[in-house]
Amino acid sequence: MFTHLYSAALFWADKVLSLSNGDPKDVCSLAQCMFLMKQYHRAAHLIRSHGLEKTDVMCHYLAVRCLLEAKEFTEALQIINETEMCTNISQSGVSYSDHADILQDAPKNVQSSILYVKGRVYEAMDNRAVSSNCYKQALRCDVHSYQAFEALVQNQMLSAAEEKELLDSLPISEQCTEAEGELLRLLYESKLKKYQVPTKKQPFASCSIKGILVTDRLLDNLDMQVSKAERLYYNCDYHKCFSLTERILKKDPYHNSCLPVHIACLVELKKTNALFYLAHKLVDLYPDMALAWFAVGCYYYAIGRSDPARRYLAKATALDRLFGPAWLAYGHSFAVENEHDQAMAAYFKASQLMKGCHLPLLYIGLECGLTNNLKLADKFFQQAQSIAPDDPFVIHEMAVISFYNMEYKTAEKQFKEAMKRVQGDPKDVVLPSKWEALLNNLGHTCRKMKKYEEALDYHQQAIVLNPLNPSTYSAIGFIYALMGNTQEAVDAFHRALGLQRDDTFTTTMLGYVMEQLIDEVPPYPGAPDKSPEYKFPETRVVPESTSALENPVAAATGLQDQSIDKLRVNLFSGWGEDSGKSEENTSSKMERSNRDHVVVNYSTNDMSSEVEMLDSSTAHIEYN
Numbered sequence: 001m002f003t004h005l006y007s008a009a010l011f012w013a014d015k016v017l018s019l020s021n022g023d024p025k026d027v028c029s030l031a032q033c034m035f036l037m038k039q040y041h042r043a044a045h046l047i048r049s050h051g052l053e054k055t056d057v058m059c060h061y062l063a064v065r066c067l068l069e070a071k072e073f074t075e076a077l078q079i080i081n082e083t084e085m086c087t088n089i090s091q092s093g094v095s096y097s098d099h100a101d102i103l104q105d106a107p108k109n110v111q112s113s114i115l116y117v118k119g120r121v122y123e124a125m126d127n128r129a130v131s132s133n134c135y136k137q138a139l140r141c142d143v144h145s146y147q148a149f150e151a152l153v154q155n156q157m158l159s160a161a162e163e164k165e166l167l168d169s170l171p172i173s174e175q176c177t178e179a180e181g182e183l184l185r186l187l188y189e190s191k192l193k194k195y196q197v198p199t200k201k202q203p204f205a206s207c208s209i210k211g212i213l214v215t216d217r218l219l220d221n222l223d224m225q226v227s228k229a230e231r232l233y234y235n236c237d238y239h240k241c242f243s244l245t246e247r248i249l250k251k252d253p254y255h256n257s258c259l260p261v262h263i264a265c266l267v268e269l270k271k272t273n274a275l276f277y278l279a280h281k282l283v284d285l286y287p288d289m290a291l292a293w294f295a296v297g298c299y300y301y302a303i304g305r306s307d308p309a310r311r312y313l314a315k316a317t318a319l320d321r322l323f324g325p326a327w328l329a330y331g332h333s334f335a336v337e338n339e340h341d342q343a344m345a346a347y348f349k350a351s352q353l354m355k356g357c358h359l360p361l362l363y364i365g366l367e368c369g370l371t372n373n374l375k376l377a378d379k380f381f382q383q384a385q386s387i388a389p390d391d392p393f394v395i396h397e398m399a400v401i402s403f404y405n406m407e408y409k410t411a412e413k414q415f416k417e418a419m420k421r422v423q424g425d426p427k428d429v430v431l432p433s434k435w436e437a438l439l440n441n442l443g444h445t446c447r448k449m450k451k452y453e454e455a456l457d458y459h460q461q462a463i464v465l466n467p468l469n470p471s472t473y474s475a476i477g478f479i480y481a482l483m484g485n486t487q488e489a490v491d492a493f494h495r496a497l498g499l500q501r502d503d504t505f506t507t508t509m510l511g512y513v514m515e516q517l518i519d520e521v522p523p524y525p526g527a528p529d530k531s532p533e534y535k536f537p538e539t540r541v542v543p544e545s546t547s548a549l550e551n552p553v554a555a556a557t558g559l560q561d562q563s564i565d566k567l568r569v570n571l572f573s574g575w576g577e578d579s580g581k582s583e584e585n586t587s588s589k590m591e592r593s594n595r596d597h598v599v600v601n602y603s604t605n606d607m608s609s610e611v612e613m614l615d616s617s618t619a620h621i622e623y624n
Contacts, residue, residue: 006033006036006037007037009033009036010030010033010034010037013026013029013030013032013033014030016029016030017029017030022050024050024052024055024056024059027046027047027050027052027059028047028052028056028058028059028062030046031043031044031046031047031059031062031063031066032062034046034066035062035065035066035069038069040066040067040069040070041066041070041072043062043063043066044063044066044067044070044072044075047059047062047063047066048063048079053079053082053083054082054083057106057110057114058110060079060083060114061110061113061114061117063079064076064079064080064114064117064118064121065117067079068117068120068121068124071124073121073124073125076121077121077122077125080118080121108141108142108175109142109144109145111141111142112138112139112141112142112145112148113138113145115134115135115137115138115141115148116134116135116138116145116147116148116151118134119131119132119133119134119135119138119148119151120151122134123151123155123322128157128352128353128355131151131157132152132157132158135148135149135151135152135157136148136152136166139152139166139170140169140170140171142175143170143171143172143175143176143184144175144184149188149191150191152166153191153192155322155324155353155354156324156353156354156355156356156357157355157356158355158356159355159356159386159387160192160193160356160387160388162356163192163193163356164192167185167188167189167192172184172185186218187223190223190224190227191227193356193388222248222251222252222255222258223257225244225247225248225258226245226248226255226257226258226261228244229241229244229245229248229258229261230261232244233261233264233265235432236422236432236434236435237432238265238268238269238432238434239269241261241265242262242265242266242269242271245258245261245262245265246262248262249262254282254285254286256291259282259291259295260291260294260325262278263275263278263291263294263295263298264298264325266278266298266302267298267301267302270302272299272302272303275295275298275299275302276299278295279292279295279296279298279299280296282295283295283296288319289319290316290317290319290320290323290326291316291323292316293312293313293315293316293319293326294312294313294316294323294325294326294329296312297309297310297311297312297313297315297316297326297329297330297333298329300312301313301329301332301333301336304336306333306334306336306337309329309333310330310333310334313326313329313330313333314330317330321353322353324350324353324354324357324360327346327347327349327350327353327360328346328347328350328359328360328363330346331343331344331345331346331347331350331363332363334346335363335366335367338370340367340370340371343363343367344364344367344368347360347363347364347367348360348364351364356387357387358383358384358385358387358388358391358394359384361380361381361383361384361387362380362381362384362393362394362397364380365377365378365379365380365381365384365397366397368380369397369400369401374401374404374405377397377401378398378401381394381397381398381401382398385398390421391421392418392419392421392422392435392438393418395414395417395418395421396414396415396418396437396438396441398414399411399412399413399414399415399418399441399445400441402414403441403444403445403448408445408448408449409449411441411445412442412445412446412449415438415441415442415445416442418438419435419438419442422435422438431461431465432465433465433466435465436462436465436466436469436472439458439459439461439462439465440458440459440462440469440471440472440475442455442458443455443456443457443458443459443462443475443479444475446458447475447478447479447482452479452482452483455475455479456476456479456480459472459475459476459479460476463476468499469499470495470496470497470499470500470503470506471496471503473492473493473495473496473499474492474493474496474503474505474506474509476492477489477490477491477492477493477496477506477509477510477513478509480492481509481512481513486513486516486517486520486521487517487521489509489513490510490513490514490517493506493509493510493513494510497510
């Protein structure tokens with residue numbers, strides 16, 4: 001088997017078993033060959049036919065492992081119950097004294113492996129409380145059982161506080177020397193949650209074995225580099241994280257721990273071409289791996305095609321029901337289309353699988369907020385904060401809830417607390433572009449509290465992070481309008497409309513501000529404050545209208561009679577012999593009256609509006 005010639009090993013193991021007349025060790029060796037050749041049912045049947053799953057510790061472990069790989073969880077659990085190995089396991093722990101006799105003489109690493117495989121059975125049957133305790137007991141039984149530690153950490157079964165408590169409770173000093181214990185603690189601490197304090201650098205404690213400073217040599221270790229990349233990702237420093245994951249994948253192109261972080265960076269940075277190439281390469285090489293189809297789903301999500309994204313993400317969850325990132329991305333594919341119910345269902349499933357992770361609770365709270373259920377959203381945010389109290393995303397969302405509840409002082413305090421967590425080192429004056437919303441929200445909060453200068457400063461910082469966000473320019477214009485700086489407000493609103501023409505708020509505010517600007521600013525430099533009085537031109541007196549000037553009442557009566565005569569002529573033009581002459585006389589008088597009327601209208605328009613006079617004077621000159 002050491003040369004991986006499993007068929008030959010199976011052939012000779014079968015013959016040895018026949019020659020030894022069913023020796024338990026030879027049965028175990030033959031079952032081991034069958035397991036390596038993925039003949040799981042056959043290996044389990046061989047062990048159970050000899051009844052060794054109840055008497056031999058290695059056969060018991062191998063039988064449960066075979067049924068687990070064959071997805072026969074009920075039968076695997078039956079073997080566990082029959083041997084009464086885990087009957088006393090509860091959420092509070094397990095007592096080794098209650099175990100069957102087959103564990104008493106077994107080595108610690110074998111006992112740990114048995115507890116680990118039983119934890120996997122319970123986890124596959126969605127009994128995560130019992131499985132978590134099995135993993136804890138496996139780790140306490142053998143502190144070097146990394147598979148149990150990985151199951152607890154990678155599957156997000158514990159919160160950050162519980163992870164630290166578990167690490168402190170391990171009997172490291174009893175099972176390791178002082179130097180080995182320091183190294184083990186160093187390696188395990190690098191795998192713990194990175195998002196609790198994402199901006200703080202986590203320096204590795206100095207550790208030496210046989211005079212060698214192992215921390216210096218471990219700095220270039222790929223697993224340690226992946227831990228650093230995860231810390232950068234949780235700190236939203238996606239460019240540095242992507243550069244680091246690229247260097248890791250050049251050394252190991254299919255590093256299982258690095259690939260999820262690398263895929264997430266490709267999505268955040270919108271590097272769809274690289275994501276497309278990586279996804280297809282993974283599918284070609286590992287078609288049965290959930291991570292490969294997760295990459296394909298993330299690609300379609302990044303290019304805005306939610307339907308195929310959901311299809312491939314669902315395939316990833318079918319291949320590995322415990323793969324939490326696929327469930328989160330599956331929820332995102334619904335959330336981007338405002339399908340809140342389906343998104344929350346996926347997030348709830350992720351929260352069941354990732355008990356120690358705050359992200360599903362955070363996203364559930366976001367969906368509740370989008371459906372205007374602020375009280376329920378606040379409850380989920382509080383649960384997320386209990387898991388990750390220093391996470392800036394959670395603090396930011398709780399501040400948004402305070403803002404909508406009109407608790408502006410509390411909102412300002414929470415926004416500034418989130419800013420403090422993000423900035424970390426005071427020398428880091430430039431924030432990642434991800435936090436543009438935080439700066440804008442701080443500006444809105446300060447505006448509500450009438451801190452206009454401070455609000456403008458936050459919005460200006462947001463423009464540095466994202467110069468093409470129209471809502472930021474609208475907010476700046478609104479603040480300028482409140483401060484009475486009309487011209488600056490108009491400029492900001494124009495910039496906002498240049499980026500988004502159909503914004504209703506900006507269009508309405510621009511109209512209001514323009515009306516105010518017309519009253520404040522002269523139409524041209526040096527224009528007088530008041531419109532000059534217009535002097536009427538002297539009109540030439542027509543002899544026929546002399547009597548009208550002397551007697552205005554008679555003139556008005558005469559004009560009225562002329563209109564009546566005009567109407568009478570039009571109606572009865574064909575009834576008399578003198579109708580033609582009357583029509584000509586009346587027409588000539590009305591034409592002359594109309595010309596005089598045009599001159600009067602021109603003068604009236606000039607007096608009413610100076611702007612209209614300048615724009616339409618040419619048209620009136622033609623009438624003269």
